[in-house]
Amino acid sequence: MLGNVAFKEYKKSNDIHGTVLYPAVMVAPVQKSILSNIINNNEISSVFDAFHGSGTALYEAMEISPNMHLVGCDINPLANLITKVKLHGVNSNVFNDIEQLKKLINEPKQIFSLSFPYMEKWFREDILDTLSIVRSAIMQINDDQNRLFFWYMLCDVIRKHSNTRSSTYKLHIKEEVSILRIENNVINNFITSVETNVNKFMKKSDNFILYKGDILKIMTGIENRAFDISITSPPYGENATTVTYGQFSMLPLHIIPNPDLELEGWELDNYSIIDSCSLGGMNSEAFLNEYEQNLIKPYLNKISVSKHTKITRFFSDYFKFLKELCRVTDKYIVLTLGNRTVDRVQINLTDISRDFLESQKFRNINQIQREIPVKRMPKITSMVYNKPVASMNHEYIIIHSRN
Ligand SMILES: C[S@@+](CC[C@H](N)C(=O)[O-])C[C@H]1O[C@@H](n2cnc3c(N)ncnc32)[C@H](O)[C@@H]1O
Structure with a gap:
Protein backbone atom coordinates (compact mmCIF):
# COMPACT_ATOMS: atom_id res chain seq x y z
CA MET A 1 0.00 0.00 0.00
CA ASN A 91 -4.97 37.31 6.32
CA SER A 92 -3.97 39.90 3.72
CA ASN A 93 -3.48 42.57 6.39
CA VAL A 94 -0.60 40.69 7.96
CA PHE A 95 2.17 42.72 6.30
CA ASN A 96 0.69 45.98 7.67
CA ASP A 97 0.38 44.30 11.06
CA ILE A 98 4.04 43.26 10.95
CA GLU A 99 5.05 46.88 10.29
CA GLN A 100 2.83 48.09 13.15
CA LEU A 101 4.27 45.40 15.42
CA LYS A 102 7.85 46.47 14.69
CA LYS A 103 6.92 50.06 15.48
CA LEU A 104 5.26 49.10 18.74
CA ILE A 105 8.33 47.07 19.72
CA ASN A 106 10.91 49.69 18.75
CA GLU A 107 9.03 52.65 20.27
CA PRO A 108 6.99 51.10 23.09
CA LYS A 109 4.35 53.47 24.45
CA GLN A 110 2.34 51.05 26.55
CA ILE A 111 3.82 48.10 28.43
CA PHE A 112 1.42 45.71 30.14
CA SER A 113 2.94 44.11 33.21
CA LEU A 114 3.72 40.42 33.12
CA SER A 115 3.17 38.33 36.20
CA PHE A 116 2.95 34.58 36.72
CA PRO A 117 4.14 32.07 39.33
CA TYR A 118 7.91 31.49 39.49
CA MET A 119 8.61 33.75 36.54
CA GLU A 120 11.97 34.84 38.02
CA LYS A 121 12.96 31.21 38.27
CA TRP A 122 12.28 30.53 34.59
CA PHE A 123 13.56 33.79 33.05
CA ARG A 124 16.36 36.26 33.66
CA GLU A 125 15.14 39.73 34.60
CA ASP A 126 16.30 41.49 31.41
CA ILE A 127 14.66 38.77 29.32
CA LEU A 128 11.39 39.23 31.17
CA ASP A 129 11.59 42.97 30.40
CA THR A 130 12.13 42.35 26.69
CA LEU A 131 9.42 39.70 26.57
CA SER A 132 7.04 42.22 28.18
CA ILE A 133 7.75 44.71 25.39
CA VAL A 134 7.08 42.15 22.64
CA ARG A 135 4.03 40.79 24.46
CA SER A 136 2.55 44.28 24.89
CA ALA A 137 3.11 45.02 21.20
CA ILE A 138 1.33 41.82 20.13
CA MET A 139 -1.57 42.60 22.48
CA GLN A 140 -2.11 45.87 20.59
CA ILE A 141 -2.63 44.14 17.23
CA ASN A 142 -6.37 44.24 16.60
CA ASP A 143 -6.70 41.54 13.99
CA ASP A 144 -7.43 38.26 15.85
CA GLN A 145 -6.13 35.95 13.13
CA ASN A 146 -2.80 37.75 12.73
CA ARG A 147 -2.38 38.29 16.48
CA LEU A 148 -2.67 34.54 17.08
CA PHE A 149 -0.02 33.99 14.41
CA PHE A 150 2.31 36.36 16.31
CA TRP A 151 1.76 34.40 19.57
CA TYR A 152 2.53 31.23 17.68
CA MET A 153 5.82 32.70 16.42
CA LEU A 154 6.73 33.83 19.93
CA CYS A 155 6.54 30.29 21.42
CA ASP A 156 9.99 29.05 20.36
CA VAL A 157 11.57 32.41 21.22
CA ILE A 158 10.17 32.10 24.75
CA ARG A 159 11.55 28.61 25.19
CA LYS A 160 14.94 29.47 23.73
CA HIS A 161 15.33 32.41 26.14
CA SER A 162 14.06 30.61 29.23
CA ASN A 163 16.16 29.05 31.98
CA THR A 164 14.96 25.54 31.18
CA ARG A 165 17.20 22.96 29.48
CA SER A 166 16.61 22.03 25.86
CA SER A 167 17.67 18.41 26.47
CA THR A 168 14.26 17.47 27.95
CA TYR A 169 10.62 18.49 27.43
CA LYS A 170 10.20 18.71 31.19
CA LEU A 171 10.90 22.04 32.89
CA HIS A 172 14.38 21.50 34.28
CA ILE A 173 16.46 24.48 35.39
CA LYS A 174 19.84 25.13 33.73
CA GLU A 175 23.00 25.64 35.71
CA GLU A 176 23.67 29.23 36.82
CA VAL A 177 26.59 29.68 34.39
CA SER A 178 24.45 28.60 31.43
CA ILE A 179 21.70 30.99 32.49
CA LEU A 180 24.16 33.90 32.57
CA ARG A 181 25.37 32.91 29.13
CA ILE A 182 21.94 33.19 27.43
CA GLU A 183 22.08 35.99 24.85
CA ASN A 184 19.06 38.25 24.87
CA ASN A 185 18.02 38.15 21.20
CA VAL A 186 14.29 38.08 21.91
CA ILE A 187 13.37 40.94 19.60
CA ASN A 188 15.61 39.99 16.68
CA ASN A 189 14.70 36.31 16.85
CA PHE A 190 11.01 37.10 17.02
CA ILE A 191 10.94 39.57 14.11
CA THR A 192 13.12 37.31 11.96
CA SER A 193 10.88 34.33 12.68
CA VAL A 194 7.76 36.28 11.80
CA GLU A 195 9.20 37.66 8.56
CA THR A 196 10.81 34.47 7.31
CA ASN A 197 7.83 32.25 8.07
CA VAL A 198 4.78 34.36 7.31
CA ASN A 199 4.52 33.07 3.72
CA LYS A 200 4.06 29.52 5.01
CA PHE A 201 0.73 30.57 6.58
C1 LIG B 1 1.77 12.31 20.47
S1 LIG B 1 1.03 13.86 20.80
C2 LIG B 1 0.26 14.26 19.28
C3 LIG B 1 1.24 14.88 18.33
C4 LIG B 1 0.61 15.22 16.99
N1 LIG B 1 0.28 14.04 16.26
C5 LIG B 1 1.56 16.10 16.19
O1 LIG B 1 1.97 15.71 15.10
O2 LIG B 1 1.90 17.18 16.68
C6 LIG B 1 -0.29 13.45 21.88
C7 LIG B 1 -1.20 14.61 22.25
O3 LIG B 1 -2.26 14.09 23.07
C8 LIG B 1 -2.70 15.13 23.91
N2 LIG B 1 -3.51 14.53 25.00
C9 LIG B 1 -3.09 13.77 26.04
N3 LIG B 1 -4.14 13.37 26.79
C10 LIG B 1 -5.25 13.90 26.23
C11 LIG B 1 -6.64 13.83 26.54
N4 LIG B 1 -7.10 13.15 27.59
N5 LIG B 1 -7.51 14.48 25.73
C12 LIG B 1 -7.05 15.17 24.64
N6 LIG B 1 -5.75 15.28 24.32
C13 LIG B 1 -4.85 14.65 25.09
C14 LIG B 1 -1.40 15.81 24.35
O4 LIG B 1 -1.65 17.11 24.82
C15 LIG B 1 -0.57 15.75 23.05
O5 LIG B 1 -0.69 16.94 22.33
Whole structure:
Protein backbone atom coordinates (compact mmCIF):
# COMPACT_ATOMS: atom_id res chain seq x y z
CA MET A 1 0.00 0.00 0.00
CA LEU A 2 2.80 2.43 0.85
CA GLY A 3 6.17 2.98 -0.77
CA ASN A 4 9.11 4.51 1.04
CA VAL A 5 8.02 5.80 4.44
CA ALA A 6 11.50 6.50 5.78
CA PHE A 7 11.53 10.07 4.41
CA LYS A 8 15.05 10.41 5.78
CA GLU A 9 15.69 13.38 3.53
CA TYR A 10 12.62 15.24 4.86
CA LYS A 11 13.49 18.48 6.63
CA LYS A 12 10.76 20.01 8.76
CA SER A 13 12.53 23.37 8.60
CA ASN A 14 11.42 23.72 4.96
CA ASP A 15 7.70 23.65 5.70
CA ILE A 16 5.09 24.92 8.15
CA HIS A 17 5.72 22.07 10.61
CA GLY A 18 9.22 23.36 11.33
CA THR A 19 7.94 26.78 12.41
CA VAL A 20 7.22 25.69 15.98
CA LEU A 21 8.54 23.04 18.33
CA TYR A 22 6.10 20.53 19.84
CA PRO A 23 6.97 17.18 21.44
CA ALA A 24 6.55 13.83 19.68
CA VAL A 25 5.13 15.16 16.43
CA MET A 26 4.18 12.95 13.51
CA VAL A 27 6.30 13.11 10.37
CA ALA A 28 4.28 15.11 7.88
CA PRO A 29 5.14 13.33 4.59
CA VAL A 30 4.43 9.94 6.18
CA GLN A 31 0.96 11.05 7.24
CA LYS A 32 0.41 12.74 3.89
CA SER A 33 1.34 9.62 1.98
CA ILE A 34 -1.07 7.48 4.06
CA LEU A 35 -3.86 10.04 3.82
CA SER A 36 -3.43 10.58 0.04
CA ASN A 37 -3.58 6.86 -0.52
CA ILE A 38 -6.85 6.51 1.36
CA ILE A 39 -8.41 9.79 0.17
CA ASN A 40 -7.61 9.16 -3.50
CA ASN A 41 -9.07 5.67 -3.46
CA ASN A 42 -12.22 6.18 -1.41
CA GLU A 43 -15.07 8.62 -0.91
CA ILE A 44 -13.69 10.59 2.02
CA SER A 45 -15.15 13.85 3.27
CA SER A 46 -13.97 14.06 6.90
CA VAL A 47 -10.78 13.52 8.89
CA PHE A 48 -10.57 13.35 12.69
CA ASP A 49 -7.45 13.65 14.86
CA ALA A 50 -8.35 12.90 18.48
CA PHE A 51 -4.96 14.05 19.85
CA HIS A 52 -4.03 16.67 17.26
CA GLY A 53 -0.96 18.10 19.06
CA SER A 54 0.68 20.49 16.62
CA GLY A 55 -1.85 19.63 13.90
CA THR A 56 0.41 17.68 11.53
CA ALA A 57 -2.22 15.26 10.21
CA LEU A 58 -5.03 17.82 9.96
CA TYR A 59 -2.81 20.26 8.07
CA GLU A 60 -1.69 17.53 5.65
CA ALA A 61 -5.32 16.50 5.08
CA MET A 62 -6.09 20.14 4.20
CA GLU A 63 -3.16 20.17 1.76
CA ILE A 64 -4.52 17.09 -0.03
CA SER A 65 -8.10 18.27 -0.08
CA PRO A 66 -8.75 21.92 0.92
CA ASN A 67 -12.49 21.40 1.46
CA MET A 68 -12.10 18.35 3.69
CA HIS A 69 -14.07 18.57 6.94
CA LEU A 70 -11.38 18.52 9.66
CA VAL A 71 -12.06 17.83 13.32
CA GLY A 72 -9.48 17.68 16.10
CA CYS A 73 -9.15 17.60 19.85
CA ASP A 74 -6.40 18.23 22.37
CA ILE A 75 -6.38 18.89 26.09
CA ASN A 76 -3.42 21.24 25.83
CA PRO A 77 -4.36 24.88 25.05
CA LEU A 78 -0.98 25.44 23.38
CA ALA A 79 -1.61 22.56 20.97
CA ASN A 80 -4.99 24.12 20.27
CA LEU A 81 -3.45 27.52 19.48
CA ILE A 82 -0.73 26.00 17.27
CA THR A 83 -3.17 23.92 15.23
CA LYS A 84 -5.68 26.75 14.94
CA VAL A 85 -2.99 29.02 13.48
CA LYS A 86 -1.79 26.33 11.04
CA LEU A 87 -5.33 25.73 9.77
CA HIS A 88 -6.46 29.34 9.82
CA GLY A 89 -3.29 31.00 8.54
CA VAL A 90 -2.96 34.78 8.33
CA ASN A 91 -4.97 37.31 6.32
CA SER A 92 -3.97 39.90 3.72
CA ASN A 93 -3.48 42.57 6.39
CA VAL A 94 -0.60 40.69 7.96
CA PHE A 95 2.17 42.72 6.30
CA ASN A 96 0.69 45.98 7.67
CA ASP A 97 0.38 44.30 11.06
CA ILE A 98 4.04 43.26 10.95
CA GLU A 99 5.05 46.88 10.29
CA GLN A 100 2.83 48.09 13.15
CA LEU A 101 4.27 45.40 15.42
CA LYS A 102 7.85 46.47 14.69
CA LYS A 103 6.92 50.06 15.48
CA LEU A 104 5.26 49.10 18.74
CA ILE A 105 8.33 47.07 19.72
CA ASN A 106 10.91 49.69 18.75
CA GLU A 107 9.03 52.65 20.27
CA PRO A 108 6.99 51.10 23.09
CA LYS A 109 4.35 53.47 24.45
CA GLN A 110 2.34 51.05 26.55
CA ILE A 111 3.82 48.10 28.43
CA PHE A 112 1.42 45.71 30.14
CA SER A 113 2.94 44.11 33.21
CA LEU A 114 3.72 40.42 33.12
CA SER A 115 3.17 38.33 36.20
CA PHE A 116 2.95 34.58 36.72
CA PRO A 117 4.14 32.07 39.33
CA TYR A 118 7.91 31.49 39.49
CA MET A 119 8.61 33.75 36.54
CA GLU A 120 11.97 34.84 38.02
CA LYS A 121 12.96 31.21 38.27
CA TRP A 122 12.28 30.53 34.59
CA PHE A 123 13.56 33.79 33.05
CA ARG A 124 16.36 36.26 33.66
CA GLU A 125 15.14 39.73 34.60
CA ASP A 126 16.30 41.49 31.41
CA ILE A 127 14.66 38.77 29.32
CA LEU A 128 11.39 39.23 31.17
CA ASP A 129 11.59 42.97 30.40
CA THR A 130 12.13 42.35 26.69
CA LEU A 131 9.42 39.70 26.57
CA SER A 132 7.04 42.22 28.18
CA ILE A 133 7.75 44.71 25.39
CA VAL A 134 7.08 42.15 22.64
CA ARG A 135 4.03 40.79 24.46
CA SER A 136 2.55 44.28 24.89
CA ALA A 137 3.11 45.02 21.20
CA ILE A 138 1.33 41.82 20.13
CA MET A 139 -1.57 42.60 22.48
CA GLN A 140 -2.11 45.87 20.59
CA ILE A 141 -2.63 44.14 17.23
CA ASN A 142 -6.37 44.24 16.60
CA ASP A 143 -6.70 41.54 13.99
CA ASP A 144 -7.43 38.26 15.85
CA GLN A 145 -6.13 35.95 13.13
CA ASN A 146 -2.80 37.75 12.73
CA ARG A 147 -2.38 38.29 16.48
CA LEU A 148 -2.67 34.54 17.08
CA PHE A 149 -0.02 33.99 14.41
CA PHE A 150 2.31 36.36 16.31
CA TRP A 151 1.76 34.40 19.57
CA TYR A 152 2.53 31.23 17.68
CA MET A 153 5.82 32.70 16.42
CA LEU A 154 6.73 33.83 19.93
CA CYS A 155 6.54 30.29 21.42
CA ASP A 156 9.99 29.05 20.36
CA VAL A 157 11.57 32.41 21.22
CA ILE A 158 10.17 32.10 24.75
CA ARG A 159 11.55 28.61 25.19
CA LYS A 160 14.94 29.47 23.73
CA HIS A 161 15.33 32.41 26.14
CA SER A 162 14.06 30.61 29.23
CA ASN A 163 16.16 29.05 31.98
CA THR A 164 14.96 25.54 31.18
CA ARG A 165 17.20 22.96 29.48
CA SER A 166 16.61 22.03 25.86
CA SER A 167 17.67 18.41 26.47
CA THR A 168 14.26 17.47 27.95
CA TYR A 169 10.62 18.49 27.43
CA LYS A 170 10.20 18.71 31.19
CA LEU A 171 10.90 22.04 32.89
CA HIS A 172 14.38 21.50 34.28
CA ILE A 173 16.46 24.48 35.39
CA LYS A 174 19.84 25.13 33.73
CA GLU A 175 23.00 25.64 35.71
CA GLU A 176 23.67 29.23 36.82
CA VAL A 177 26.59 29.68 34.39
CA SER A 178 24.45 28.60 31.43
CA ILE A 179 21.70 30.99 32.49
CA LEU A 180 24.16 33.90 32.57
CA ARG A 181 25.37 32.91 29.13
CA ILE A 182 21.94 33.19 27.43
CA GLU A 183 22.08 35.99 24.85
CA ASN A 184 19.06 38.25 24.87
CA ASN A 185 18.02 38.15 21.20
CA VAL A 186 14.29 38.08 21.91
CA ILE A 187 13.37 40.94 19.60
CA ASN A 188 15.61 39.99 16.68
CA ASN A 189 14.70 36.31 16.85
CA PHE A 190 11.01 37.10 17.02
CA ILE A 191 10.94 39.57 14.11
CA THR A 192 13.12 37.31 11.96
CA SER A 193 10.88 34.33 12.68
CA VAL A 194 7.76 36.28 11.80
CA GLU A 195 9.20 37.66 8.56
CA THR A 196 10.81 34.47 7.31
CA ASN A 197 7.83 32.25 8.07
CA VAL A 198 4.78 34.36 7.31
CA ASN A 199 4.52 33.07 3.72
CA LYS A 200 4.06 29.52 5.01
CA PHE A 201 0.73 30.57 6.58
CA MET A 202 -1.15 31.62 3.45
CA LYS A 203 -3.32 28.48 3.17
CA LYS A 204 -6.57 28.34 5.06
CA SER A 205 -9.32 25.86 5.80
CA ASP A 206 -12.90 27.12 6.17
CA ASN A 207 -14.09 23.77 7.34
CA PHE A 208 -12.55 22.80 10.67
CA ILE A 209 -13.57 22.35 14.30
CA LEU A 210 -11.03 22.07 17.11
CA TYR A 211 -12.16 20.91 20.54
CA LYS A 212 -10.02 21.98 23.49
CA GLY A 213 -10.66 19.39 26.17
CA ASP A 214 -10.35 15.83 27.39
CA ILE A 215 -11.01 13.47 24.48
CA LEU A 216 -12.86 11.02 26.73
CA LYS A 217 -15.44 13.70 27.53
CA ILE A 218 -15.51 15.26 24.06
CA MET A 219 -16.15 11.95 22.28
CA THR A 220 -19.31 11.22 24.25
CA GLY A 221 -20.92 14.09 22.33
CA ILE A 222 -19.93 12.78 18.88
CA GLU A 223 -22.34 10.73 16.74
CA ASN A 224 -21.71 7.16 15.57
CA ARG A 225 -19.64 6.92 12.39
CA ALA A 226 -19.21 10.72 12.23
CA PHE A 227 -15.77 10.58 10.55
CA ASP A 228 -14.54 8.77 7.46
CA ILE A 229 -10.93 8.62 8.67
CA SER A 230 -9.56 8.87 12.19
CA ILE A 231 -5.83 9.47 12.13
CA THR A 232 -3.90 10.19 15.30
CA SER A 233 -0.87 9.54 17.48
CA PRO A 234 -1.99 8.97 21.04
CA PRO A 235 0.28 9.42 24.05
CA TYR A 236 2.10 6.11 24.63
CA GLY A 237 1.94 6.25 28.43
CA GLU A 238 0.85 8.76 31.05
CA ASN A 239 2.59 12.12 30.46
CA ALA A 240 4.49 12.32 33.77
CA THR A 241 6.80 9.40 32.90
CA THR A 242 6.75 9.62 29.10
CA VAL A 243 6.36 12.99 27.36
CA THR A 244 5.35 16.02 29.44
CA TYR A 245 3.39 17.94 26.79
CA GLY A 246 1.88 20.12 29.52
CA GLN A 247 5.11 21.18 31.21
CA PHE A 248 6.66 21.83 27.83
CA SER A 249 3.85 24.31 27.12
CA MET A 250 3.55 26.15 30.44
CA LEU A 251 5.92 29.08 29.83
CA PRO A 252 4.22 30.25 26.61
CA LEU A 253 0.82 29.57 28.21
CA HIS A 254 1.67 31.96 31.06
CA ILE A 255 2.88 34.65 28.66
CA ILE A 256 0.09 34.54 26.05
CA PRO A 257 -2.89 36.45 27.54
CA ASN A 258 -5.80 34.21 28.56
CA PRO A 259 -8.37 35.68 26.13
CA ASP A 260 -6.23 34.47 23.21
CA LEU A 261 -6.22 30.89 24.51
CA GLU A 262 -9.03 28.34 24.73
CA LEU A 263 -9.07 27.70 28.47
CA GLU A 264 -11.50 25.73 30.58
CA GLY A 265 -10.13 27.51 33.67
CA TRP A 266 -7.91 24.97 35.44
CA GLU A 267 -4.96 24.77 33.03
CA LEU A 268 -2.73 27.37 34.69
CA ASP A 269 -3.36 26.26 38.29
CA ASN A 270 0.05 24.63 38.54
CA TYR A 271 2.90 23.58 36.27
CA SER A 272 1.96 19.91 36.08
CA ILE A 273 -1.83 20.04 35.98
CA ILE A 274 -2.18 19.54 32.21
CA ASP A 275 -0.06 16.40 32.43
CA SER A 276 -2.06 15.12 35.44
CA CYS A 277 -5.34 15.63 33.59
CA SER A 278 -4.10 13.99 30.37
CA LEU A 279 -4.74 10.40 29.30
CA GLY A 280 -3.92 7.99 32.14
CA GLY A 281 -2.99 10.84 34.51
CA MET A 282 -3.47 11.07 38.25
CA ASN A 283 -7.22 11.67 37.95
CA SER A 284 -7.94 8.55 35.92
CA GLU A 285 -9.50 5.43 37.38
CA ALA A 286 -7.73 2.08 37.02
CA PHE A 287 -10.44 -0.28 35.79
CA LEU A 288 -10.11 -2.94 33.10
CA ASN A 289 -12.55 -5.63 32.01
CA GLU A 290 -11.36 -9.22 31.63
CA TYR A 291 -10.49 -8.95 27.93
CA GLU A 292 -8.49 -5.78 28.55
CA GLN A 293 -6.70 -7.29 31.55
CA ASN A 294 -5.62 -10.21 29.40
CA LEU A 295 -4.13 -7.86 26.82
CA ILE A 296 -1.76 -6.26 29.30
CA LYS A 297 -1.21 -9.18 31.69
CA PRO A 298 1.88 -10.54 29.86
CA TYR A 299 3.61 -7.19 30.45
CA LEU A 300 2.38 -6.57 34.01
CA ASN A 301 3.63 -10.00 35.05
CA LYS A 302 7.20 -8.84 34.36
CA ILE A 303 6.90 -5.34 35.86
CA SER A 304 7.23 -4.45 39.55
CA VAL A 305 3.89 -4.34 41.37
CA SER A 306 4.45 -0.73 42.50
CA LYS A 307 4.06 0.35 38.85
CA HIS A 308 0.91 -1.63 38.06
CA THR A 309 -1.58 1.09 39.03
CA LYS A 310 0.13 3.62 36.82
CA ILE A 311 0.06 1.29 33.82
CA THR A 312 -3.48 0.07 34.47
CA ARG A 313 -4.68 3.66 34.79
CA PHE A 314 -3.22 4.49 31.39
CA PHE A 315 -4.72 1.44 29.68
CA SER A 316 -8.07 2.01 31.34
CA ASP A 317 -8.27 5.42 29.61
CA TYR A 318 -6.63 4.17 26.43
CA PHE A 319 -9.10 1.31 25.87
CA LYS A 320 -12.04 3.64 26.60
CA PHE A 321 -10.62 5.95 23.95
CA LEU A 322 -10.11 3.17 21.37
CA LYS A 323 -13.62 1.88 21.90
CA GLU A 324 -15.08 5.32 21.35
CA LEU A 325 -12.80 5.85 18.34
CA CYS A 326 -14.26 2.75 16.69
CA ARG A 327 -17.77 4.01 17.37
CA VAL A 328 -17.19 7.45 15.81
CA THR A 329 -15.17 6.22 12.79
CA ASP A 330 -16.93 5.10 9.64
CA LYS A 331 -14.11 3.77 7.44
CA TYR A 332 -10.43 3.93 8.45
CA ILE A 333 -8.38 4.22 11.64
CA VAL A 334 -4.68 5.12 11.36
CA LEU A 335 -2.59 5.14 14.56
CA THR A 336 1.05 6.16 14.92
CA LEU A 337 2.37 4.51 18.07
CA GLY A 338 5.43 4.17 20.24
CA ASN A 339 6.28 1.19 22.45
CA ARG A 340 7.56 2.41 25.81
CA THR A 341 9.75 0.51 28.23
CA VAL A 342 9.00 0.08 31.95
CA ASP A 343 11.42 -1.89 34.15
CA ARG A 344 13.21 -2.90 30.93
CA VAL A 345 10.00 -4.50 29.66
CA GLN A 346 8.84 -3.11 26.36
CA ILE A 347 5.07 -2.62 26.39
CA ASN A 348 3.99 -3.38 22.86
CA LEU A 349 1.31 -0.73 22.43
CA THR A 350 1.24 -1.56 18.72
CA ASP A 351 0.23 -5.21 19.22
CA ILE A 352 -2.17 -4.29 22.01
CA SER A 353 -3.88 -1.61 19.90
CA ARG A 354 -4.07 -3.88 16.84
CA ASP A 355 -5.73 -6.67 18.83
CA PHE A 356 -8.15 -4.27 20.48
CA LEU A 357 -9.20 -2.68 17.17
CA GLU A 358 -9.68 -6.14 15.62
CA SER A 359 -11.96 -7.02 18.55
CA GLN A 360 -14.02 -3.94 17.70
CA LYS A 361 -14.43 -5.07 14.07
CA PHE A 362 -11.71 -2.90 12.58
CA ARG A 363 -9.51 -5.18 10.48
CA ASN A 364 -5.77 -4.52 10.26
CA ILE A 365 -4.80 -3.83 6.64
CA ASN A 366 -1.26 -2.54 7.08
CA GLN A 367 1.50 -2.11 9.65
CA ILE A 368 4.61 -0.03 9.12
CA GLN A 369 7.72 0.26 11.27
CA ARG A 370 9.72 3.44 10.95
CA GLU A 371 13.01 4.52 12.44
CA ILE A 372 12.87 7.91 14.15
CA PRO A 373 15.85 9.99 13.06
CA VAL A 374 17.88 10.83 16.20
CA LYS A 375 17.77 14.56 15.57
CA ARG A 376 13.99 14.76 15.90
CA MET A 377 13.78 14.23 19.66
CA PRO A 378 15.71 15.42 22.67
CA LYS A 379 17.92 12.64 24.02
CA ILE A 380 15.64 12.41 27.05
CA THR A 381 11.93 13.14 27.01
CA SER A 382 11.30 13.57 30.71
CA MET A 383 12.77 13.06 34.15
CA VAL A 384 11.33 10.55 36.60
CA TYR A 385 12.53 10.70 40.18
CA ASN A 386 15.35 12.87 38.80
CA LYS A 387 16.43 10.16 36.37
CA PRO A 388 16.24 10.82 32.63
CA VAL A 389 13.84 8.78 30.48
CA ALA A 390 15.39 7.94 27.13
CA SER A 391 13.42 8.75 23.99
CA MET A 392 12.32 5.94 21.64
CA ASN A 393 13.88 5.20 18.28
CA HIS A 394 11.05 3.48 16.40
CA GLU A 395 7.49 4.36 15.65
CA TYR A 396 4.82 2.06 14.27
CA ILE A 397 1.85 2.89 12.11
CA ILE A 398 -1.16 0.61 11.99
CA ILE A 399 -3.98 1.04 9.50
CA HIS A 400 -7.37 -0.56 10.08
CA SER A 401 -10.58 -0.54 8.08
CA ARG A 402 -14.11 -1.27 9.22
CA ASN A 403 -15.03 -4.85 8.41
C1 LIG B 1 1.77 12.31 20.47
S1 LIG B 1 1.03 13.86 20.80
C2 LIG B 1 0.26 14.26 19.28
C3 LIG B 1 1.24 14.88 18.33
C4 LIG B 1 0.61 15.22 16.99
N1 LIG B 1 0.28 14.04 16.26
C5 LIG B 1 1.56 16.10 16.19
O1 LIG B 1 1.97 15.71 15.10
O2 LIG B 1 1.90 17.18 16.68
C6 LIG B 1 -0.29 13.45 21.88
C7 LIG B 1 -1.20 14.61 22.25
O3 LIG B 1 -2.26 14.09 23.07
C8 LIG B 1 -2.70 15.13 23.91
N2 LIG B 1 -3.51 14.53 25.00
C9 LIG B 1 -3.09 13.77 26.04
N3 LIG B 1 -4.14 13.37 26.79
C10 LIG B 1 -5.25 13.90 26.23
C11 LIG B 1 -6.64 13.83 26.54
N4 LIG B 1 -7.10 13.15 27.59
N5 LIG B 1 -7.51 14.48 25.73
C12 LIG B 1 -7.05 15.17 24.64
N6 LIG B 1 -5.75 15.28 24.32
C13 LIG B 1 -4.85 14.65 25.09
C14 LIG B 1 -1.40 15.81 24.35
O4 LIG B 1 -1.65 17.11 24.82
C15 LIG B 1 -0.57 15.75 23.05
O5 LIG B 1 -0.69 16.94 22.33
